[in-house]
Amino acid sequence: MAEPGAYARRSFVYRELAACGARFRGAGGAAVAVDFGDPEGERRSLARLGLCDLSPLPRIGFRGPAALDWLRAKRVRGLDRDNRADIQRSGALAVRLAPTEALVLGNPAGRGNLCDRLEAALDENPEPGCYKAMRRDGSFHFLLAGAHAADAMATLCGVDLRPLAFPAGSVAQTSVARISTIVIAVALGEVPAFHLLGDSASASYAWSVLVDAMTEFDGVPVGLDAVRHAIGANAGRSAG
Amino acid sequence: MKILHCPLNGPRNISEFVCGGEVVEMPEAGAATDGEWADYVFGHENARGAVREWWFHVPTAYWFIAERDTGTDEILRTYPASEVFGRRPP
Numbered sequence: 001m002a003e004p005g006a007y008a009r010r011s012f013v014y015r016e017l018a019a020c021g022a023r024f025r026g027a028g029g030a031a032v033a034v035d036f037g038d039p040e041g042e043r044r045s046l047a048r049l050g051l052c053d054l055s056p057l058p059r060i061g062f063r064g065p066a067a068l069d070w071l072r073a074k075r076v077r078g079l080d081r082d083n084r085a086d087i088q089r090s091g092a093l094a095v096r097l098a099p100t101e102a103l104v105l106g107n108p109a110g111r112g113n114l115c116d117r118l119e120a121a122l123d124e125n126p127e128p129g130c131y132k133a134m135r136r137d138g139s140f141h142f143l144l145a146g147a148h149a150a151d152a153m154a155t156l157c158g159v160d161l162r163p164l165a166f167p168a169g170s171v172a173q174t175s176v177a178r179i180s181t182i183v184i185a186v187a188l189g190e191v192p193a194f195h196l197l198g199d200s201a202s203a204s205y206a207w208s209v210l211v212d213a214m215t216e217f218d219g220v221p222v223g224l225d226a227v228r229h230a231i232g233a234n235a236g237r238s239a240g
Numbered sequence: 241m242k243i244l245h246c247p248l249n250g251p252r253n254i255s256e257f258v259c260g261g262e263v264v265e266m267p268e269a270g271a272a273t274d275g276e277w278a279d280y281v282f283g284h285e286n287a288r289g290a291v292r293e294w295w296f297h298v299p300t301a302y303w304f305i306a307e308r309d310t311g312t313d314e315i316l317r318t319y320p321a322s323e324v325f326g327r328r329p330p
Contacts, residue, residue: 045299084250091289098300158241158253167294173300175256 004031011055012140012203021219027110027224030056035223042226047191049146049219051210052227055203058106059141060145061133062122063118065100070130074105074118076104083171090114091193091231095171095184103135103182105195108143109175109223109231139182140203143212143227147219150228152193153183155213163192177209188230246306247320259279260294263305263324288315 002024004010010031011017015023022033033053035042042050062071068079078086079102085095090112096101106115115136122132128161135141144152150161156177160166168187176183179202186197198206211221242254262285267276285291288311295306297316305324307316 083250098302158256173297174252175299184300 002026002031002086003180007031008204009056011053011205012200013053014237016204016207017053020224022221027056028058032056033223034225036221039223042220043223043229045190045218046145046222046226046230047147047221049144049148049152049214049217050222050226051207051214051219052145052222052224053106053207054108054141054143054224054227055200057108057141058113059104059133059139059197060119061097061101061103061218062118062130063101063133064129065125066098066132067100067102067128069129070106070119070122070127071102074121076102076114076118083173085171086114087186088114093186095182097171097182101133103133103134103197105141105184106143107231109228122173135187135197136186138200139197140200140206142196142207142210143193144214145188145191145197145227146217146219147192147221147229148219149192149194152210152213152217154155155202155216156209157181157183161194168192177213180208181206188227191230202226243316244295244306244315246300246302247318248300248302249297252297256298258296258298260303262317263292263294286310294321 004014004024017033017047021036024031029069034215048172070171077088078094080095081192082098083095085093089092091107091109092114093105097103128200153161159172166185170185170187179198180199181196186193244250244254244257268270269302288308292309293306293308296303303319303321306318
């Protein structure tokens with residue numbers, strides 16, 4: 001197991017994770033919390049309610065009047081409607097936030113490297129009207145998953161996030177616990193989940209209120225291995 | 241809870257929005273007198289009835305226009321600013 005301080009890139013909440021007993025491993029040059037000492041228990045908890053920190057994983061934003069066309073030219077699928085997320089072949093998620101803004105989240109399972117590929121392509125051949133947004137540095141990224149995820153979110157957010165009103169692929173840019181947050185509904189096979197992204201300066205606060213909101217439903221922090229297991233165990237179905 | 245319909249994000253709690261004041265035409269900077277410019281910056285019609293206002297959805301940093309009846313506080317219509325102003329000049 002790795003010491004997060006040994007890595008140049010680590011989560012905004014790595015101290016909170018360590019305080020909960022997180023065990024870290026290096027992945028793509030970053031220290032990632034892979035479990036909290038009970039991998040089997042975390043896999044079971046995830047089906048009910050679990051919170052996973054994905055902040056060290058790749059993600060990137062693109063802004064500007066030409067951003068969407070540039071992404072389509074790079075074979076990014078979807079991007080047809082505002083506030084809509086589309087799964088890519090690699091398992092990455094492309095999210096259209098506005099007519100001039102999109103967000104790409106890497107596959108938590110670690111397959112593919114769409115974010116790095118897109119960033120390198122734009123660096124190599126800059127496109128007028130298309131600019132990078134460094135989401136990996138500017139935004140925290142958590143995954144709240146489980147059958148009670150919508151129940152826990154209902155205590156923090158005014159938007160109806162229940163599966164019938166907010167199915168997988170839906171996106172809400174709204175206020176969660178009074179901080180501006182992007183909420184993206186996905187499905188890890190049978191397990192509903194929300195990607196949550198907000199200002200990295202609020203990461204510690206957001207983590208603490210989400211952990212607090214989960215206690216009512218017996219939710220616990222889980223490591224990346226539990227999420228990867230859920231995705232892997234459900235591969236071939238609608239893994240998000 | 242008062243709901244405002246954001247053209248980009250749909251119906252949301254009014255607490256997610258900030259009012260940016262009346263929509264007024266900006267005088268031509270080079271030709272306006274000091275008085276006209278001061279009136280543009282500081283003056284408000286504060287009319288009773290249907291007015292056009294700038295509103296801002298904070299989580300998305302998105303500005304749009306709302307038509308609101310200041311007498312009844314009823315939101316009559318919301319739409320993107322591009323409907324009025326078109327594209328930004330190059």
